Amino acid sequence: MALRIEGLVKAFGGLTAVSGLNLDLGDRDIQGIIGPNGAGKTTVFNLITGIYQPDRGRLRLGEQELTGLAPDAIARAGIARTFQNIRLFAHMTVLDNITMALHGRAGYSLWEAVLRTGNYRRQETRLRVESRDHLARFGLADRQQELAGSLPYGEQRRLEIARALATGPKVLLLDEPAAGMNPKEVEELILLIRQVHRDFPLAILLIEHQMPVVLELCAHIQVLDFGQTIAAGAPQDVTRNPLVIEAYLGEAEAPA
Amino acid sequence: MDTVIQQLFNAAQLGAVYALIALGYSMVYGIIRLINFAHGDIFMLGGFIGLLLTTHLGWLPFYLMMPLAMLLTALAGVAIERVAYRRLRHAQRMSVVITTLGVGIFLENLVRLTVGPETRQLPARLPTAPVLWLQNTLGAFVTWDKLLIILLSLALMAILWLVINKTLVGTAMRAVADNKDVVPLMGVNLNLIIAATFAIGSALAAAGGIFYGQAYSIDPYMGIDLGWKAFIAAVIGGIGSIEGAVLGSFLLAGVEVLTVAYLSSNLKNGIAFGLLILLLLVWPSGIMGKPMLKKV
Structure with a gap:
């Protein structure tokens, strides 16, 4: 088991954003979390990555307890994410x-860095080389000297995924990766996520609004509404569940 | 003509000291939006650590004494961040400002009580003979210590530029300035990077304090006046910008020195602060005030 979540609870004031979430993500799974706006999906990611601390519940990565760890420690343990925006x-x-993403894995201390010891300098050179190789895998080798903010949207998304992977994760969290994309870009994104899953030894947990992406990629999905799981299972079954249709699909758009 | 050149060297020396202080203001502001009003007193502390090392460990050559003083001052800067500022990182801005002012007053009084309130001369450790070459070619009387202070300061600034733009720690510092919240998700310890920034800024200020003690004199309150001037220089240049801090420092020192030489020493501060107001009317965020620690 890569990621195991047990009874996760998080409330903000009177509002319970996540209420008793359970999730088992296998080593090579691709699973999805769907739900209407405000269902608590992004809060789940913020809890997993340590940005918020849960009120109750446990998070484990393999055998390692993640509950209560700081975000940088969780990232080093092997959880990476992208953001909706x-x-x-x-x-x-x-x-x-x-280079920043590879940085976290480099072993040196503050004083090694300030005094520029041999160990620090070797690490530095190694990381520069690794960064270039990594970019080449994502077709961004030609862009390496450009400012990240100046790339076209699709490439920014690709760079964000590449950066997340550079931290060497066991679990990759993708927060609405298809947000703001046209159908052609969505198709490319699906291919990219497949390729990532094939080439890197990791599990993927996906939050997504666009049903085609979820249906295409996920073998198992979980539907959240008001912080609670109202359905879970294979996408085809879940989308026929009357509860789900009422909570989510009925209100805005029908599933594809 | 020769006096103009001499005045320019005076301005360069003062500007170098301003810049060594202003860089710390600018770096810390750039990464965590904190204006560390105790930074001028870190500069003073550096000068006094230099004085103590010179008097108690007189056998230490200058090229060892100075890095040692920089290292000790860096430790002090890191300790201050750890003890006084870290827990206020999400506090109201006013609480933070008051704290930095309080730390400054603490440092001034700490030095006053332990070393004494007198103005002191740092024993001259740099050669004070005139640079004959400059005298013969330009007819300018410039001493070696002045030339060395300018050159060593420029070298430190060049090293800082390399650290920020070409090393991992520098990359991380720029990343914190760019998007602080994402840095921990890269597995990088944010506190370590902030500590490194305080260490580097304090070490540069210590170099400034020692140079200032060599060129002029030191006293426990020197950080107030010099600190404000360097702060103004950083704001004129665009606080958060490394290049701006250097540019603003030399500009301010130039205006001050030339005012004293050719107008009146009474007008020095009036003109310096007036310049600040005028420049900020034209460039509200400083000459190079764009996103902080930006690579050029």
């Missing part, structure tokens, strides 16, 4: 964005 280091180069 892309969050790159926009004023830095594409290469620097990747």
